[in-house]
Amino acid sequence: MKVLVIGSGGREHALVWKLLQSPKVDTLFVAPGNDGMDERAVRVPLNVTQVEELTAWAQAHAIDLTVVGPEAPLALGLVDKFQAVGLKVFGPTKAAAELEGSKTFAKTLMHKHGIPTAAYGTFTEPALAKAYVHELGVPCVVKADGLAAGKGVVICHTLSDALTAIDEMLLGSAFGEAGHRVVIEEFLEGEEVSILAFCDGKTVLPMVSAQDHKRIFDNDQGPNTGGMGAYSPAPAYTVDASLAPFVESEILQKTVKAMAYEGRPFTGVLYAGLMLTASGPKVLEYNARFGDPETQPVLMRMDSDLVDVIEMVVEGSLDKATVRWKDEAAVCVVMASKGYPESSSSGDVIVGIDKAEQTGAVVFHSGTRKRDDGAWVTAGGRVLGVTALGTSIEGAIANAYRAVDEITFPGAQVRRDIGQKALKYENR
Numbered sequence: 190m191k192v193l194v195i196g197s198g199g200r201e202h203a204l205v206w207k208l209l210q211s212p213k214v215d216t217l218f219v220a221p222g223n224d225g226m227d228e229r230a231v232r233v234p235l236n237v238t239q240v241e242e243l244t245a246w247a248q249a250h251a252i253d254l255t256v257v258g259p260e261a262p263l264a265l266g267l268v269d270k271f272q273a274v275g276l277k278v279f280g281p282t283k284a285a286a287e288l289e290g291s292k293t294f295a296k297t298l299m300h301k302h303g304i305p306t307a308a309y310g311t312f313t314e315p316a317l318a319k320a321y322v323h324e325l326g327v328p329c330v331v332k333a334d335g336l337a338a339g340k341g342v343v344i345c346h347t348l349s350d351a352l353t354a355i356d357e358m359l360l361g362s363a364f365g366e367a368g369h370r371v372v373i374e375e376f377l378e379g380e381e382v383s384i385l386a387f388c389d390g391k392t393v394l395p396m397v398s399a400q401d402h403k404r405i406f407d408n409d410q411g412p413n414t415g416g417m418g419a420y421s422p423a424p425a426y427t428v429d430a431s432l433a434p435f436v437e438s439e440i441l442q443k444t445v446k447a448m449a450y451e452g453r454p455f456t457g458v459l460y461a462g463l464m465l466t467a468s469g470p471k472v473l474e475y476n477a478r479f480g481d482p483e484t485q486p487v488l489m490r491m492d493s494d495l496v497d498v499i500e501m502v503v504e505g506s507l508d509k510a511t512v513r514w515k516d517e518a519a520v521c522v523v524m525a526s527k528g529y530p531e532s533s534s535s536g537d538v539i540v541g542i543d544k545a546e547q548t549g550a551v552v553f554h555s556g557t558r559k560r561d562d563g564a565w566v567t568a569g570g571r572v573l574g575v576t577a578l579g580t581s582i583e584g585a586i587a588n589a590y591r592a593v594d595e596i597t598f599p600g601a602q603v604r605r606d607i608g609q610k611a612l613k614y615e616n617r
Contacts, residue, residue: 192496193247194219194230195237195267196258199523199555199574200481204256204495205230206551207488211496218252223568225554237262244270252276256499257457260336263477264290268457279499280457281477285448288455289477292334292372299472302447304440306472307374307464315359321373322351332474333358334370342403342413342474344376377464377471380425380610383483384461386441387498389507390454393441394498395433397490397514398423399483400610401462405530407606414530415571418607420520420582421486424614425465436463436470444475456502485553485576486519520585520608521576522593526556526567527600533570534600540565541596542573550577550592567598582611 192214194204201219205226209217219226220233220243235242238261247255255271257263257280266283280286287294292311299306308325311334312318322329322345331354333341345351351373358371383401387394399421405411426432440461448455460476460483488495492513501510527534533556542552542565553576556569575593579585586608593603 190214190253190496191216191218191251193217193233193252193255194222194258195243195255195262197221197223197237198258198481199553199571200479200484201258202226202553202555203485203488203574203576204258204479206553207491207495208256211494213494213496218250220246223554223557224559225552225557227559238265240265240267240270243267244274244276247271247276248274254496254499254503255279258479260286260289260476260478264336277503279503281455282453284453285455286477287453288444288448288459288475290336292332292474293370295475296372298444298447298451302443302450304443304447304472305469307377309372309374311370311372313359313370315355318355318359318371318373319352322348322355325373325375327351328376330374330376331355331358332372332374334372377466377473379464379466380423381473382423382426382463382465382470383419383480384426384436384441384463385480385483385487386459386461387502387507387510388445388455388457388459389502389505390449390456391445391505392507393437393445393459394507394510394512395437395441396487396512397421398426399480399487400425401480401483402604402607405525405602405604407604412530414525416480416482416523417525417604418520418522419480419483419486420518420585420608420611421483421490422518424582424611428614432465432470436461440470440472482521482523482574485521485574489519489551489576489578490515490517515578517578517580518582518585519576519578520582520589521553521574522589522603522607523555523571524573524575524593524596524598525571525602526569526598527602529570529602533567535566535568537567537599538564539567539572539596539598544595545575545592548577548588548592548595550575550589552576552592552596572598572601582608
């Protein structure tokens with residue numbers, strides 16, 4: 190079969206890597222992809238937001254299955270367009286993708302259907318938002334309502350921080366259109382966990398747990414990023430045998446049931462970002478697609494054919510699916526360019542990718558370009574996602590950083606504590 194992946198980052202490289210392991214796939218295309226995918230896939234020179242052009246191209250090339258990576262084309266209704274012309278596509282419709290596209294919509298849905306989440310308020314007027322902060326107290330969290338590439342969340346430890354964040358979003362242009370409405374939430378304490386699940390509108394099939402690391406610096410310091418690394422499984426989630434059944438029934442299944450009730454059946458990957466609080470798991474956010482970088486370690490642990498599962502989602506027969514997972518742990522360490530997340534450096538020569546892969550790790554490309562002379566150079570904020578397996582989290586950490594240490598480029602930013610939070614549970 191002919192498969193098309195839409196997107197260009199590390200998540201899409203991981204999808205390409207995993208999908209090509211299926212004996213069903215004859216040819217794999219990626220639009221637009223990146224230079225790191227050239228050996229695995231045929232690249233299509235179309236941007237992820239060119240919905241009409243992508244639809245026409247997929248029709249003309251008789252694509253059997255399309256897998257959508259990033260959020261932007263989902264919010265633009267790419268799935269709706271593909272479905273309208275009879276093309277098989279994996280991902281939620283525009284109406285269902287609003288679960289990620291509007292934090293206000295998501296919070297309202299959770300409140301209405303009894304899905305555990307933080308107390309909140311939604312505002313477009315700065316004075317009302319500031320009054321709510323005074324009432325709620327600090328610390329609190331100020332979020333841009335719309336899509337902000339995973340960066341539209343400001344944790345405010347002081348009243349001044351919160352008032353500044355409100356002004357920057359509602360009166361300024363900190364996150365553009367996405368920040369013209371804000372959600373202000375109570376601050377939740379605990380361990381964060383990411384749970385991704387396959388959904389066909391009715392059935393939920395959870396994947397293995399993962400934990401992302403959003404801040405740019407070690408010990409969760411500095412500004413938020415799109416993600417500086419992730420590991421799977423998350424022991425904070427797995428050591429308590431009651432957590433997984435509760436999350437599946439009271440969060441994932443309730444969410445899918447609520448979306449169907451609202452006339453927005455959800456198909457594709459439902460990502461629930463959770464905080465494991467003292468009073469139980471609560472939803473921090475939803476994503477309507479595979480996470481990045483959680484996809485890299487999660488798919489590395491998947492022992493089943495991803496194409497089989499995706500086809501069952503598209504056909505509405507997910508209740509017949511089973512997925513096998515490797516017992517090994519996996520760790521992904523992101524290498525970012527100089528200046529990220531405020532800016533990014535392009536054209537810096539990257540050395541050592543081949544040596545890193547000789548250690549047994551897989552290097553997923555995100556922001557790279559291959560020059561005419563064969564040299565790899567940086568071409569974005571998050572440059573590489575170095576991912577490795579291990580018999581334990583500790584082993585996977587060691588394997589991932591062994592590979593990372595083979596790679597150099599000017600100004601490279603690497604967190605050195607990816608996975609460390611897990612060790613206090615694993616070493617019990």
